[in-house]
Amino acid sequence: MDWLSLPYAPQSPEAAAKQRMATLYDKIWADHLVGERADGQQILYIDQQLLHEVTSPQAFEGLRLAGREPWRLAANLATPDHNVPTEGRDLGLSGIDDSVALEQVVTLDDNCKRYGIRQFDILDVRQGIVHVVGPEQGVTLPGMTIVCGDSHTSTHGAFAALAQGIGTSEVEHVLATQCLVQRKMRNMAVRCSGALAAGVSAKDLILKIIGDLGTDGATGHTIEYLGEAISALSMEGRMTVCNMSIEAGARAGLVAVDDVTLEYVQGRPFAPVGALWDEAQAHWRTLHSDADARFDVEYQLDASSVAPQVSWGTSPEMVVGVDETTPDSVSSGDPHQADSIRRALEYMGLAPGQPITDIQLDRVFIGSCTNARIEDLRDAAAVLRGREVAGNVKQAMVVPGSGLVKAQAEEEGLVEVFTAAGFQWRDPGCSMCLAMNPDKLLPGEHCASTSNRNFEGRQGHGGRTHLVSPAMAAAAAVRGHFADVRDML
């Protein structure tokens, strides 16, 4: 293999800043550039890898078969999340009835023990969905490069970390080399001006963006979210936005560092302290695009115009405001588009031009790496306080994103609000977001879900998923059909 000789310190962000015109993505990329191959592929140094039970076993097996060792143990953190049951957590491993799922969780335990990788195991209060756990622990830090064998790794971009989902072969590659081999993506700016209305959340904002861009609108790009509507979001809201970047086709989404970021990070268990904190902070303050940075693509949105969103179809781009109707396939000019609208309506059991508020719900799921953090639970509880789940809703459940989120909600008394309303209160995990564990929809059931994917069968064979915000999920639970949460505040 030919190598171009690059200096070992290719370009620090400080140097990049002097040059100006650099985007945030450019800066983080330059800071981690190990070298470039003659063919233009670049070697990127990876600061942090997150591991879970589903996409890591084959990677560890590969490592073992090749007789390789992990490059840097401290760069890895593991936790089981996709497969774990959300009831009977105190039983630990013996609470997993599904022997195939159990084997995966045990395999993760074994691999972590064998190599000495830090894991928050099934009984650890810090266990949870990887993308909730990383930020919560301060494992996710600004300016980092982060990977995980999971496409929603984009979540961590809220911290101005270049965070990307990778396949299992790349998990093995990063374990063995601490590097990824990539070509740089193009820069895309998503600028959100104005302010979100009361009752309209980060989730509605990102669903609207995906609806506009389409599921491949940002393919080949790294998105940076900019503008006053983004700055006004909490870290949790920013994570919700970045989380769903992949639903627009972008492997990574970013938000610049500001006071909100630093306040969130400071004092977290894995965050630096003392002199190291000061040094880190000085660097992190440079993590924003320069004023005159140029993006390859720009997209603008007035956040004040965004209504609460509901997905009606089988792709996250199939989304409309709660005050709208399902589309009419014949009104789409593109025959493939018309065909996919027709198929989606059929799968969802919906008619063209049907009002969204007519859709009756069978189940409500509040959880997932998109919306299972404490603020999400507070939002939902605010709507549910003093109200009850409608009679036609067979099941409503809350699955906190981590053991610590769960503990916090219990301390704040949110649990009583949920259970009084008729919601089930579960243990942390991915749960019905992808229904790998026992929580799933039955064929034909409609579910208001705070997760991120409404693909066919995603939440169970034949199940019908509608993506919404936590407040909208709560409103739907109370009414038994979709309802505009702005009228219920």
Added chain:
Amino acid sequence: MKAFEKTEGIVAPLDRVNVDTDQIIPKQFLKSVKRTGFGDNLFDGWRYMDEGEVGVTPNERRVNHEFVLNRPRFQDAKILLARRNFGCGSSREHAVWALMEFGFEVVIAPSFADIFFNNCFKNGLLPIVLNEEIVGELFEAVEAEENFALRVDLAAQTVATPSGQVFGFDMDGLARDKLLRGLDDIGLTLDAVDRIRAFEQEYFERRAWLGTARERVVLDELDEGV
């Protein structure tokens, strides 16, 4: 990884946009800790009428005879023809393993989702991007001709029809070479081990909070068994 040079085979058409990885291999099959055993469950939700379970063999299932891959003429297809944004959704590499195990060596589409595209090269599945118009023509040709087959030559970067039409396709040079030679990515990167080490040393001087200080936070606690 097996080297890929050329192939010739029957083309199966999957006439849908945005085919996601949840459709390619549904989640219940991701519980395996192996890289094999996914072929029978490729497009499980579309190929069968009943819900697939791990360990249930295809002959115990209710087959959806309407679904294109179940038609006898596509049983031995080696090339999958698809619409835009193929492989969107999750990062599961199982999607690639399932396609290959079913017998596909090539997927042709107007566009692919990034992570899926990348995963193909790690396993020797060749994703070919042809423009919408050509893909449209190929769909028509498959419809019209019973045993429509294509010849794919990776070194020449061409797709040829039985009637002698030849379409060129673009491909990243390194990605192509790796496929052609069946090279191990990790081995290639480890050729640069000195460079990575040198980078790391310099990097942890610049970013001290990520260096040994972090090791202490992350690993010391582990030693104490907390």
